[in-house]
Amino acid sequence: MGCHIHQHRWQKLKMLILRRRVREFCSGLFSDGKAALVTLAALGSFLSGLVALIPGVAV
Numbered sequence: 001m002g003c004h005i006h007q008h009r010w011q012k013l014k015m016l017i018l019r020r021r022v023r024e025f026c027s028g029l030f031s032d033g034k035a036a037l038v039t040l041a042a043l044g045s046f047l048s049g050l051v052a053l054i055p056g057v058a059v
Contacts, residue, residue: 029039 030036
């Protein structure tokens, strides 16, 4: 965070906090086999719903 521009300092700080939150959120998604299976099933369901709602996505 050694940039002399004040706005850049805040941008770097916000990205640091955001990365930690994303890492904390994602760490539980694939923690073991059961969690990974549930995560992949949810992702598949979401994509299936998206394809059903938007006809051009399936191309």
